[in-house]
Amino acid sequence: xxxxxxxxxGVVHRDDEEFPEGxxxxxxxxxxxxxxxxxxxxxxxxVMWWMHRLEEExxxxxxxHPFGDESRPIRGAFALxxxxxxxxxxxxxVEIVDVRDNELVVRDLDAFDGSPVVDIKIAIAQDx
Amino acid sequence: xxxxxxxxxGVVHRDDEEFPEGxxxxxxxxxxxxxxxxxxxxxxxxVMWWMHRLEEExxxxxxxHPFGDESRPIRGAFALxxxxxxxxxxxxxVEIVDVRDNELVVRDLDAFDGSPVVDIKIAIAQDx
Numbered sequence: 001x002x003x004x005x006x007x008x009x010g011v012v013h014r015d016d017e018e019f020p021e022g023x024x025x026x027x028x029x030x031x032x033x034x035x036x037x038x039x040x041x042x043x044x045x046x047v048m049w050w051m052h053r054l055e056e057e058x059x060x061x062x063x064x065h066p067f068g069d070e071s072r073p074i075r076g077a078f079a080l081x082x083x084x085x086x087x088x089x090x091x092x093x094v095e096i097v098d099v100r101d102n103e104l105v106v107r108d109l110d111a112f113d114g115s116p117v118v119d120i121k122i123a124i125a126q127d128x
Numbered sequence: 129x130x131x132x133x134x135x136x137x138g139v140v141h142r143d144d145e146e147f148p149e150g151x152x153x154x155x156x157x158x159x160x161x162x163x164x165x166x167x168x169x170x171x172x173x174x175v176m177w178w179m180h181r182l183e184e185e186x187x188x189x190x191x192x193h194p195f196g197d198e199s200r201p202i203r204g205a206f207a208l209x210x211x212x213x214x215x216x217x218x219x220x221x222v223e224i225v226d227v228r229d230n231e232l233v234v235r236d237l238d239a240f241d242g243s244p245v246v247d248i249k250i251a252i253a254q255d256x
Contacts, residue, residue: 001139003176006132009206009214009233021136028206030129032214034190038203045206048176050132062162070203075166078137078156078173078248083200086160087247089238091174116132119215120206 003019008116009035010102012049012109019105025095026104026117034104035120043096044123047109050116051088058084090115136244137163138230140177140237147233151225154232155243161230163248171224172251175237178244179216186212218243221251 010028019025026047028036039045061084066072077085090111098105104120138156147153154175156164167173189212192213194200205213218239226233 001136001244004134004136004246006215008129011129032190032206035204035206035214037191038201038207043207044179048217048219049142058169062160063165073166076163078160078163079166079171079250081249081252085247085249086163087134089176089247090178090215091247091249116129119213119217119219120211121213122207122248126210 002073006118008050009047009120010117012113012115014111014113018021021107022103023107024109024111026106026120027118028104032121036099036104039096039099039104039122041096041098042092044124044125045104045106046098047092047106047111048075048118048120049090049111050118051083051090051111051114053112054083054088056072059086059088062074083128089118134183136178136246136247137248138245140213140239140241140243140245142241145185149235150237151233152160152237152239154248156230156232156245156248157229164227164230164232166251167224167227167228167232169224171189172221172249173223173224173232173234174249175234175239175245176248177218177239178219178246179239181240181241182211202251215253217246
C-alpha cells in the first residue's frame, strides 16, 4: 500500500507560563495564512496533529486496556483513542480563543509543544 | 517543517451494486486485524481517509465558498470541510454495520472506492 507524504500545515506552541489556562497556539505556515479566513473566536475547529513524542516502536502496539486501566478488557488500537496506534494522528474538536496573524489560540488541545499540525477543519454542526 | 510519512492502515471498497444502501467496506491490512478487537456493529468510529481523487494542484487552493455556493462569503480552507486543502484527509464519524475478519462495514462514509484509510478511532462525540 503506497505511502502518503504529509507536510505539516503548522506547529503547536504550548507554554504553560504564557498560557496557564491550558491554551496553546497553532502557528500555521505563513503562506497558509489565507486558509484561516473566516475563523473567529468562539468557533469550534477539528484539529488533527501528529503525536510526535510517541516512540516509533509503539506504533506496532495493536492492543491495550482503555486508559491503561487493567480492570477493563483489552481492545484493539482502532477501538481506543490511545496514541499507541499505527498512524499516531490526534484529533480533537476545540474552541478558538483568538486569531492573530497566522496563529490560532485554542483551548483544551491535548497536544504537546512542538507537535506538527496536520489539518484544521471547521467543526460540523456549527454552520453547515 | 519536516514531512511525515503515513502508511495507510487499509483501503475503502465501495461497490454500489453490492451495497446499494450507501455502505462501504474498510479493509485493514491483515497484520492489523488485532487492532479491530472490541469493535462491534452499532458502535460509531471516527474514520480518517486520504481523499485520493483530489488533483495535487488543488492542495494549493486556500480559499473557497462553502459548498461552492457563491452567495456565501469566501472562507479559508481551514474554515471549510472542502477536499481542497493542503492535506486532504477526510474525517467522518460513521456507524459500524458489520465486522468480519479484517473488514469493517460502515454506513454513510463520504469516501471513494480505493481511498486509503489513515486511521480508525472509537468515536467520543458526534461532532468530530
